[in-house]
Amino acid sequence: MFARTPTPPYWAVIFSSQRSAVEQGYADMGERMVELAAEQPGFLGVESVRDADGFGITVSYWDSEAAIAAWKANSEHQLAQRQGFAQWYAGFELRVAEVGRVHSWRKPQAGTDAAGQG
């Protein structure tokens, strides 16, 4: 679920969206877009969540702005063959941002604490 991203700086595409009522073709498109992203040079990972009301946030991570531009060109070509990306959404915001700092935390596993217990 968490993307395994390198030490910053790197780039993020924050895609916030509200789904439309159109189901036909959505799952297929979503799968293809993730496959396509993962094949692109410079792709670092993706985190994605959507709630029961159809609001979702997907953040994809990239090693450069050039990688994002190449992915955009490639995905738009694919989407053009699918008769309009917009049909699946009531609205979206797509923000391109440069990640400068990260703070990561994971709960210590039982048996790996300092006291060696578990």
Place this chain on the structure above:
Amino acid sequence: MFARTPTPPYWAVIFSSQRSAVEQGYADMGERMVELAAEQPGFLGVESVRDADGFGITVSYWDSEAAIAAWKANSEHQLAQRQGFAQWYAGFELRVAEVGRVHSWRKPQAGTDAAGQG
């Protein structure tokens, strides 16, 4: 649900998290954190979603890095009084990023299309 953010540049804090099993105090803490953010100078808005498996992404938007730093200091003070933020999470990634470009789209409403129908 969508944050009404201004023309870039501005800043984003991308908080990706997996919840722990601890429910006690979580909803109260979450509400208080959102209130606290909204009171901070430089707060621009927030978008948040969590799925049924407890994985969530919250993106808050800020007009400067200084505003994020002030919010961090303030929220950590508050959280210190709540005996540990980490209890509510199995893990998280917090990324600070500068938003440089945005593409917004909303489905046209019936009656507001170019032909004036509806």
